[in-house]
Amino acid sequence: MQFAGSHILSVTQFERADVETIFSVADRMEPYAHRRRVTKVLDGAILGSMFFEPSTRTRVSFGSAFNLLGGEVRETTGFENSAIAKGESLYDTARVLSGYSDVIAMRHPAAGSVAEFAAASRVPVINGGDGANEHPSQALLDxxxxxxxxxxxxxxxxxxxxxxxxxxxxxxxxxSLCKLLCLFDRVQVVLVSPQELRMPGEIVEDLRAAGHEALESEALEASIAHVDIVYSTRIQEERFSSQQEADLYRGRFRLNQTIYTEHCEPNTVIMHPLPRDSRETARELDDDLNDNPNLAIFRQTDNGVLVRMALFALVLDVADEVDAHARDVNWYTAGRFG
Incomplete structure (x- = not known):
């Protein structure tokens, strides 16, 4: 795809070569993300950070990534703090705020809303999550x-x-991760969930159409026995019709160190998009995994900054100019990010 000036709304925009380009640029961002070098390649540029649904990691990660490239961030969080609470349409909001920004990162609880916003925006828009639909930058960092x-x-x-x-x-x-995996070869995916919370059928069929093995199961222990990655997710309680309905499934699949030791291969990597639900009734990833070297959840969050830096650099067409606007720093303490 042509990255410069483009919206990033869905992983279906990407070919395998596009993903490899993003990863190559992300690799080059490491010294900047780890503060060993400073670049001002986006000096004077403004990110409009518009998060109309609760977010910590994604919102701060987008902002940090933009700051690390030398740009500035202007934030709107929550409907109550925006003109949308006064009845303004997404079209009008997009026309106005795209006049104040060079690129916009947006999260919204309604599926398709970010694409609707992007259609009226005068600057590139990156989807930070639209309801239960997609989260392209998260899938890329995963x-x-x-x-x-x-x-x-x-x-x-x-x-x-x-x-x-x-x-x-x-x-x-x-x-989004399943859709990205369709670009690769010979992937085996085991989809472990309650019957009522199964992966949408069209996504399962996409995996199979790509030549992958996609199995559905409700048996946690047997499903994690012969895999490279266990990718756990929390119950998305905010998308259920009631708290009582969500509570029916909370804590159904818990992974702790005992289960890991008994059923996983020794080097199985544990991932989670976060936040993990650490309440006693949930604990989909138990705290006793925190010292397990194969727990990659915090390496995931670090990688999110790299990937989002790469997306900004590509969309704003400065990927090849980052080093030219850089300098080494002398306040970096070796081992700080180990």
Whole structure:
């Protein structure tokens, strides 16, 4: 695809070569994300950060990524703090705020809303999550994490074995990740969920049409026994019709160190898009996994900054200019990010 000036709304925009381009640029962002170098390639540029649904990691990660490239961030959080609360349409909001920004990162609870906003925007828009639909930058950082975790074992994404566990019906991160995996070869996907929270059928069929093995199961232990990655998700309670309905599924699939030791291969990587639900009634990833070296959830969040820096650099067409606007820093303490 042509990145410069483009919206990033869905992973279906990408070919495999596009994903590899993003990952190559993300690799080059590492010294800047780790504060060993400083670049001002986006000096004077403004990110409009518009998050109309609760977010911590994604919102701050987008902002940090833009700051690390030398740009500035202007934020709107929550409907109550925006003109939408006064009845303004997405069209009008887009026309106005795109006049104040060079690029916009947006999250909205309604599926398709970010694309609707982007259609009226005068600047590129990056989808930070639209309801239960998609979360393209999360899927990219997840796949980038998988690539890096497997590279240390001499493996690539082709031939990946992955179990996705939890709320697969409403979990937009797994929807987007499955769509990205369709670009690769010989992937085995085990989809572990309650019957009522199964992966949408069209996504399962897309996996199979791509030549992948896609199995559906309700048995956690058997499903995680022979995989490279266990990707856990929380129950998306905000998308259920009631709290009582969500509570029916909370805590159904829990992974702790005992289950991991008894059923997983020794080097199985544990991933989660976060936040993980640490309440006693949930604990889809138990705290006793925190010292497990294969728990990659915080490496995922670090990788999110790299990937989002890469997306900004590509969309604003400065990927080849980052180093020219850079300098080394002398306040960096070796080992700070180890």
């Amino acid at each position: 796949l980038y994490t998988i690539k890096k975790e497997l590279a240390g074992r001499g493996r690539g994404i082709d031939g990946l074995r992955i179990a996705m566990v939890g709320d697969l019906r409403y979990g937009r991160t797994v929807h």
